[in-house]
Amino acid sequence: MQSVQGSQAMTTSGSSLPSSTKAFIKWALLASVAIINGYATVLMYSRGETAFALLTVVLTALALYIFGSKKTYAHRYIYPGIAGMILFIIFPLVYTVGLSLTNYSASNQLSFERAQSVLLERTFQGGDSYPFSLYQTDKGARLVVEMPEARYATKPFDFAALPAQTLALTPVDSISGEKATLRAVIQNRDALSALELKRSDDQIIRMSGLRKFAAIQPLYSLQDDGRTLINNQTGETLKPNDEIGYYQAVNDAGEFVGDTISPGYIVQIGTDNFERVWTDDGIKEPFIGIFIWTIVFSVLSVGFSLIIGLTLASLVQWEELKGKSIYRLLLILPYAVPAFISILIFRGLYNQSFGEINMVLEALFGISPNWFSDPVMARSMVITVNTWLGFPYMMILCMGLLKAIPDDLYEASAIDGANFIQNFTRITLPMMIKPLTPLLIAAFAFNFNNFVMIMLLTEGGPSRIGTSEPAGYTDLLVSYTYRIAFEGSGGQDFGLASAIATLIFILVGALALVNLRLAHKNTQ
Structure with a gap:
């Protein structure tokens, strides 16, 4: 017995490392991580990527604190979640808000030093x-x-x-x-x-x-103050206009005159981008219209998908219906096909000249709607296609929730002489609304930012007239922001796009709080 215990002790001691060796390996790994990330931080900072350098410092310091301290070592299992939240949620949000306070755009994307060096090389x-x-x-x-x-x-x-x-x-x-x-x-x-x-x-x-x-x-000569430039060809004096982020000529009184000199540089402009949204009619009017349309689109998409999905779920679970499994399979197919394929197929079906839908309508009723050029028809088309893509999901949810309702309730209501409508309003709907509410909120949030649907089907068109930035009648807020950032008429205006993205975050957050409050009341 003693020999067996001795051999087990020897095996245990031989398979485990001494505590000093474990500590050495642990601190060696932490030191390596600190050195590598420190070097990466210095490189990013030297290249002007201050935000990413700060992010690396925060994540590295947090890792060293959690894994290096005995008091916080128990939290090592939640570090990946914390790091992911910082990396994918907090940092993008803070970075977007920071960009919204600058004039960052296609023509203003350099630092002052880099913009000055480009001019001096001319x-x-x-x-x-x-x-x-x-x-x-x-x-x-x-x-x-x-x-x-x-x-x-x-x-x-x-x-x-x-x-x-x-x-x-x-x-x-x-x-x-x-x-x-x-x-x-x-x-x-x-x-x-x-x-x-x-x-x-x-x-x-x-x-x-x-x-x-x-x-x-x-072309330019730098003066002793390190900021003023002299145009050697014209003799003009140029100074940096820090309000707009460009070099500009000045007159004898020191006032800025004439055109700006590209490239520009990034400067802090405070809340100017947010003020543009409310003061520039070419941005304010389409923004308000697109915001209202985004809510209408999301509500109608969820509402129609729910109505059709619930109706079909009730039909395919009808006991006297034959071939229920075949119907279920056929109705789920739109959900199984990748969305981008279905959207592109519908784009062809709705084609003005060669689409099958217009051919059928013209043959039967003599009409040929302008699906892509008329705002009302374009919005109707978008809601129809999105409902087609969304009803199978709602049908699957409703099938599961209907199965969870006890049959005893319907049997009792049948004894009392209740009809179908009374069964639905008194039993089915109350039993389904509580578990269905958070799913409807999630579906609303998804459709609120349904970028793929809009860009593949209509690309936001038809275009609105008289806008400062590109905007269309079927644009959602997310696609409108994208078009400002990458298709802006005055260049890629990332600062303005970030301001609108920040407003979207605030609006969606407020709607989410309202929905959650309503959901909480419904579940009580």
Whole structure:
């Protein structure tokens, strides 16, 4: 007995590591994570990605705190959930709100330092241009520039090993070798464009065409204050306008005048994007109209899907109906087919000229509705297609809930002489409403942001007239935001799109609270 216990103890001690070794491995792993994430944080911060650098610091610090402390080590199992919530919910929300307070757009997406450096790299032709020729010699290629006073040539060079550098021009009387064709110049245009030629008077000339080099000068010069630029071509003084995020010319009184100079840079503009939604009629009117339509679309889609689904669920569970399994299979098929395939098929069916629906309507009634150009018909089409896609889900839910209702209740009501309507209003509906309410709220939220449906079927059209940003009569708030962000008439206005996304979050959150409050009252 003692020998058996001894062997078990030896086996147990041999299979487990000493506590000191476990501690060493644990802290080595934590140190490695800290070093790697710290290095990634420095890289992101150096590239101007401050938000992502801060996110990495928060997640890393939280991991080190939970896994490194004995008091919080028990929480290690919930760390993935906490990290996921921070990464996929809190951070996108905070980042979106932060963008809504800036002028971030396609023309304003650089930092001030980067925008300034781009302007300082611009050049202009500040002198005469000179014809040139490219020669191929035994020692390599040579450029020959014809100037009024003499002919100048570079030393031989190799295009394959030619970096962006400056080559000196020296006077020559003649040059041996074969003159290259224009095709050879075009083939080596990138290397020639990056090449600078230095004249004897230290003036730099660069390629200005397929046959000419010209004196190139910086377009802007930076002044001692580190912010003001002088246009060397026109003599204008430019200063950064931090209210709009652009360099702009100033007059003698220091007032900004004239056009802005691209590229712009990102600046904080406070609540200007939110104010645009309420002050710009070209944004306010479509926003309010789209918000009302989004609610109507969501309510009607859920309502029609529920009515049809409940009706069909009651029919396929009718005891005297033969072939119930076949009917169930056929009715569930629209839910089994991928939604994007069904939507594209319906888009073809509703085609104005070749769609089968218009062919049938024209043959039977002599009408051919404009499904994609008339706002009312387009909205009717969208609701119809979305109801077709949604009723199988509601039917499946109602089938399960109907099965859960005890048959004794219907038998008792039959004894009392109740009819079908009384059974539905007194038994079926009250028994189904409590478990069905949260599912209806989820369906409403899904349809409120049903981006795929709108973009694949109508792309938001038909378009509204007189709007500042692209908007359509079938646009939902989510598709309207997308179009502002990526199809804006004034460029990709991510700041305005983020402001509208923030308003959507507030509105959806308020509707969710109202729905939850109503659901809570119904369940009491």
